[in-house]
Amino acid sequence: MGQERYSYDLKNQTTTKYDVTKELQNLLAKYNVAYEDGKDLLGKIKDIDEKGFYSALLYWLRLTMQLRYTVKGTGDEDDYILSPVADKNGNFYDSRKAKDNEPKNADANGAYHIALKGLQTIKGINNGKLAEIKKGEGTATWFKFARERNS
Numbered sequence: 001m002g003q004e005r006y007s008y009d010l011k012n013q014t015t016t017k018y019d020v021t022k023e024l025q026n027l028l029a030k031y032n033v034a035y036e037d038g039k040d041l042l043g044k045i046k047d048i049d050e051k052g053f054y055s056a057l058l059y060w061l062r063l064t065m066q067l068r069y070t071v072k073g074t075g076d077e078d079d080y081i082l083s084p085v086a087d088k089n090g091n092f093y094d095s096r097k098a099k100d101n102e103p104k105n106a107d108a109n110g111a112y113h114i115a116l117k118g119l120q121t122i123k124g125i126n127n128g129k130l131a132e133i134k135k136g137e138g139t140a141t142w143f144k145f146a147r148e149r150n151s
Contacts, residue, residue, distance in 0.1 A: 018063065068080075068110075080105055
């Protein structure tokens, strides 16, 4: 399930399913980049001097890292979260298979995190003033709040 990714074409209003592992393997093979040894690929790919390679690589990496999926024209069961990161057992979180205490769809998860950001803002008010967050520290502050919150 972790290799399954979807891309939505706005112009044609179609969704296409891809096996990103196979697509990346095909791309690397096309440019004669050996990856089977498990060693760092950076040295092997930085010498490639073709824009097409990098455009395709970035496309597949972006698709791999996508977290939220909505398959247009289908029911709520196709509004889901599919994690790009496997757990220690090699499983990828898929909200379509969520337990009762886990996020069940992408809209609900997004709304939940918007509410948490509101809670973070409220908790940051002290004596009528909002706590100042230094430039460049917003994301780190948010992650810390999300990890350590008590409510």
